[in-house]
Amino acid sequence: xxxxxxxxxxRDGVLNKDIGYLHKIEDFSWLDxxxxxxxxxxxHGYWAFVVTNQSGIARGYYTEADVQxxxxxxxxxxxxxxxxxxxxxxxxxxxxxIIELYRKKCSCRKPGTExxxxxxxxxxxxxxxxxxxxxxxxxxxxxxxxGLLGVRFNGGNxxxxxxxxxxxxxxxxNNDSTF
Numbered sequence: 001x002x003x004x005x006x007x008x009x010x011r012d013g014v015l016n017k018d019i020g021y022l023h024k025i026e027d028f029s030w031l032d033x034x035x036x037x038x039x040x041x042x043x044h045g046y047w048a049f050v051v052t053n054q055s056g057i058a059r060g061y062y063t064e065a066d067v068q069x070x071x072x073x074x075x076x077x078x079x080x081x082x083x084x085x086x087x088x089x090x091x092x093x094x095x096x097x098i099i100e101l102y103r104k105k106c107s108c109r110k111p112g113t114e115x116x117x118x119x120x121x122x123x124x125x126x127x128x129x130x131x132x133x134x135x136x137x138x139x140x141x142x143x144x145x146x147g148l149l150g151v152r153f154n155g156g157n158x159x160x161x162x163x164x165x166x167x168x169x170x171x172x173x174n175n176d177s178t179f
Contacts, residue, residue: 007131037158
């Protein structure tokens with residue numbers, strides 16, 4: 001399998017409405033253009049990954065199994081629309097967590113880069129042409145530390161990000177009449 005660019009999406013506030021500690025599919029609500037943005041990645045041969053801090057696990061609000069089930073259900077919703085996320089990576093840790101197993105400082109919690117490293121070890125990623133889309137400063141710091149282009153999403157339609165000619169060039173798309 002050849003290397004191809006990856007788009008790393010933060011989850012809450014980028015793909016779905018950030019309601020705080022989301023862990024049930026009935027509370028999940030897509031943001032405008034999120035499904036279309038993921039489908040764009042699928043259709044253009046980019047890996048589509050989700051990298052998300054999930055401190056609610058460490059805080060005892062929900063379990064890893066809850067997060068895994070939510071991600072499975074999100075992918076089922078995407079598949080119904082002809083799209084998919086290739087893999088979900090999440091950090092269950094927080095230094096002030098109440099669950100001993102997850103109470104720690106770690107390298108996977110953004111702005112740490114462990115989730116990006118895990119993806120790069122599991123998939124043939126062209127890191128030079130990859131990017132991270134996030135809504136927080138910690139996302140941008142993670143992107144910078146991982147050597148990725150960081151794209152700040154401040155609301156609106158997520159798919160519109162992919163209409164930027166400079167972004168298409170970064171991803172390695174040919175500069176032709178399709179732009």
